Amino acid sequence: MSTKTSSLMTWHKDERINDGIMRHPADSMAWKSFDELHPSFATEPRNVRLGLASDEFQPFRNSKSSHSIWHVVLIPYNLPPWLCMKQENFILSMLIPGPNGPGDAIDTYLQPLIEELKELWEVGIGTFDASAKQNFKLHASLLWTINDFPAYENLSGWSTKGKLACPFCNKDTSSIRLTNCEAEIAGPIHYRWMYPIER
Numbered sequence: 001m002s003t004k005t006s007s008l009m010t011w012h013k014d015e016r017i018n019d020g021i022m023r024h025p026a027d028s029m030a031w032k033s034f035d036e037l038h039p040s041f042a043t044e045p046r047n048v049r050l051g052l053a054s055d056e057f058q059p060f061r062n063s064k065s066s067h068s069i070w071h072v073v074l075i076p077y078n079l080p081p082w083l084c085m086k087q088e089n090f091i092l093s094m095l096i097p098g099p100n101g102p103g104d105a106i107d108t109y110l111q112p113l114i115e116e117l118k119e120l121w122e123v124g125i126g127t128f129d130a131s132a133k134q135n136f137k138l139h140a141s142l143l144w145t146i147n148d149f150p151a152y153e154n155l156s157g158w159s160t161k162g163k164l165a166c167p168f169c170n171k172d173t174s175s176i177r178l179t180n181c182e183a184e185i186a187g188p189i190h191y192r193w194m195y196p197i198e199r
């Protein structure tokens with residue numbers, strides 16, 4: 001709805017240089033495969049492409065007792081690379097208060113966001129394009145999540161420790177136990193992460 005930002009929301013379609021060099025998620029195979037899978041979403045470049053990043057942080061650096069707050073941030077990837085990762089364009093969806101992290105109960109906190117994302121994906125919402133000066137129905141999609149391995153456990157609801165440590169490989173996780181080691185080692189390198197479409 002802002003004249004300053006509405007034209008930037010179609011940067012990934014209108015301004016991006018398609019020369020095979022990776023500068024933005026729109027240059028990636030994942031983005032292009034998504035477009036092939038969801039052509040009706042892809043034909044409207046104003047539809048919003050989101051990433052979800054979540055992790056914990058300690059708000060009191062000098063305190064001896066640990067206090068864990070979790071943040072959930074959405075990143076709008078429609079914007080050019082020099083803007084989409086700027087703090088002012090992050091959407092801080094929620095802060096989950098401490099002192100202990102939510103663990104698997106992060107699901108409960110995420111519920112309102114998931115409901116809203118589902119509505120934006122399935123139904124969409126009527127809004128105004130200030131550049132084109134027209135109303136249109138805007139949809140949004142969540143392309144991926146960004147998290148470290150412990151947070152991946154909470155978000156996926158699958159243990160990232162022990163024998164079946166890979167939520168993506170799931171029951172097919174390849175792992176071995178070293179003779180003199182307590183821990184289970186998962187391997188080989190999970191190349192499928194780089195080429196998820198092949199799976």
Ligand SMILES: [Zn+2]
Nearest residue numbers: 166168169190
């Ligand atoms: Zn794996």
